[in-house]
Amino acid sequence: MADELDHTIRQNAQGPAKAATDAGSVEQHPLPDQIAADRYLSSKEAAKEKKRGLKFNKLVPPGVN
Numbered sequence: 001m002a003d004e005l006d007h008t009i010r011q012n013a014q015g016p017a018k019a020a021t022d023a024g025s026v027e028q029h030p031l032p033d034q035i036a037a038d039r040y041l042s043s044k045e046a047a048k049e050k051k052r053g054l055k056f057n058k059l060v061p062p063g064v065n
Contacts (some may be wrong), residue, residue, distance in 0.1 A: 005041060009034045 012028050019026045 005038055009038055 013029065013031060013060060017028055017030075
């Protein structure tokens with residue numbers, strides 16, 4: 001899913017913001033909105049994982065009983 005979104009964002013950034021033909025016209029979402037959507041979907045994927053990226057360890061120097 002994320003790979004598809006990354007690919008779509010890249011395509012949209014390289015393509016024109018507006019296109020018009022005899023059949024009609026097309027306008028893409030602004031790039032900041034696409035970036036916000038990517039961040040939102042990435043945060044949802046990260047929240048599903050059991051490891052949250054923050055781990056606490058107790059450090060005990062050697063020789064201390």
